[in-house]
Amino acid sequence: MKICIFGAGAIGGYMGAKLAEAGAEVSLVARGPHLKAMQEKGLTLIEEGETKTFKVNASDDAAALGQQDYVIVTLKAHSVPPVVGRMQPLIGPDTTIVSGVNGVPWWYFHKIGGPLEGTRLASVDPGDAQWDGFGPDRVLGCVVYPAAEVIEPGVVKHIEGNRFSLGEPDGSKSDRAVRLSEALGKAGLKAPVRPRLRDEIWVKLWGNLSFNPISALTHATLDVLCTDPGTRAVARNMMLEAQEIAEKLGVKFPIDVDRRIDGGAAVGAHRTSMLQDLDAGRPMEIDALLGSVQELGRVTETPTPTIDTVLALVTLRARVAGLYGA
Numbered sequence: 001m002k003i004c005i006f007g008a009g010a011i012g013g014y015m016g017a018k019l020a021e022a023g024a025e026v027s028l029v030a031r032g033p034h035l036k037a038m039q040e041k042g043l044t045l046i047e048e049g050e051t052k053t054f055k056v057n058a059s060d061d062a063a064a065l066g067q068q069d070y071v072i073v074t075l076k077a078h079s080v081p082p083v084v085g086r087m088q089p090l091i092g093p094d095t096t097i098v099s100g101v102n103g104v105p106w107w108y109f110h111k112i113g114g115p116l117e118g119t120r121l122a123s124v125d126p127g128d129a130q131w132d133g134f135g136p137d138r139v140l141g142c143v144v145y146p147a148a149e150v151i152e153p154g155v156v157k158h159i160e161g162n163r164f165s166l167g168e169p170d171g172s173k174s175d176r177a178v179r180l181s182e183a184l185g186k187a188g189l190k191a192p193v194r195p196r197l198r199d200e201i202w203v204k205l206w207g208n209l210s211f212n213p214i215s216a217l218t219h220a221t222l223d224v225l226c227t228d229p230g231t232r233a234v235a236r237n238m239m240l241e242a243q244e245i246a247e248k249l250g251v252k253f254p255i256d257v258d259r260r261i262d263g264g265a266a267v268g269a270h271r272t273s274m275l276q277d278l279d280a281g282r283p284m285e286i287d288a289l290l291g292s293v294q295e296l297g298r299v300t301e302t303p304t305p306t307i308d309t310v311l312a313l314v315t316l317r318a319r320v321a322g323l324y325g326a
């Protein structure tokens with residue numbers, strides 16, 4: 001089984017190292033100094049105090065890697081549309097594309113049924129680049145739970161978690177989902193095949209939608225922003241607006257907003273990925289985490305006043321830092 005991880009940074013590097021350790025036929029697409037380090041010295045994973053280095057097949061040339069059984073996309077959301085063309089040599093008639101990207105996925109309305117079937121989302125798939133370039137039938141959804149960081153080129157530090165929930169857009173337990181689940185399981189990762197992946201997408205998104213921009217605007221860590229009464233109320237209102245949208249789309253939340261916020265606080269003094277991106281001068285995942293929910297608010301005719309306000313503020317913050325749009 002040939003697996004290619006496209007965008008093998010923190011999350012893709014973690015998954016790639018685990019698959020390489022298990023002897024899977026895995027290749028990694030990356031770029032810049034991180035790629036060079038992996039090619040010259042191997043990929044180092046620091047996990048639970050242990051440091052291991054693996055020889056990996058890393059490249060920036062999809063054509064050299066050829067057609068794959070699975071292409072697992074672990075790029076930041078905004079990096080995917082521009083590389084759909086470059087990914088084509090990896091895609092054959094039976095290739096499955098696994099979308100391991102935070103936020104509302106571009107395939108969200110594929111096989112959902114009902115009046116919104118086939119709706120496309122401009123905020124996460126401008127110009128329908130992924131819908132047209134991959135085709136939604138290839139897609140297997142994935143919710144990424146682990147936390148990891150590239151701490152220097154070629155070195156990935158695993159922080160916590162090992163679950164990558166998988167799910168077909170139509171909720172079925174397909175052969176392709178089960179095969180990938182088994183391969184990830186052999187690598188020591190948890191990869192359950194879920195019948196209602198969209199529910200998990202929203203529970204994860206609740207946190208990213210609210211905690212991430214609030215942290216980027218305030219520079220507060222999760223423990224602080226989830227317990228400060230003012231920012232907790234802002235996060236809560238954003239989540240309640242998102243919940244109304246999601247429930248109109250058929251999502252069932254297994255927990256309530258207060259439990260989700262308490263869960264965020266329990267993570268501790270974590271600087272969210274959006275705050276890390278802002279500090280490092282990297283583009284922030286604003287469209288996938290907030291713009292997409294605002295777009296779904298319009299689609300479902302749900303007012304989103306708090307999300308609109310925070311989105312406006314964090315977009316301007318990013319623009320002033322030269323990290324968003326023109």
Ligand SMILES: NC(=O)C1=CN([C@@H]2O[C@H](COP(=O)(O)OP(=O)(O)OC[C@H]3O[C@@H](n4cnc5c(N)ncnc54)[C@H](OP(=O)(O)O)[C@@H]3O)[C@@H](O)[C@H]2O)C=CC1
Nearest residue numbers: 007009010011030031074075076079101102144146147148
């Ligand atoms: N890190 C985490 O703890 C978590 C991340 N996620 C989600 O997982 C996804 C991936 O995040 P993460 O792993 O942190 O991101 P990273 O930025 O660490 O990894 C993406 C990698 O792809 C590389 N890349 C970007 N564009 C290209 C290209 N055109 N060709 C080749 N390589 C390219 C990047 O290189 P460069 O650095 O040069 O841009 C980087 O090495 C995101 O949606 C994120 O929100 C979800 C849960 C936790």
Ligand SMILES: CC(C)(CO)C(=O)C(=O)O
Nearest residue numbers: 207208211271272273274
């Ligand atoms: C905030 C957190 C931990 C979960 O919502 C996260 O996923 C991030 O930092 O991007």
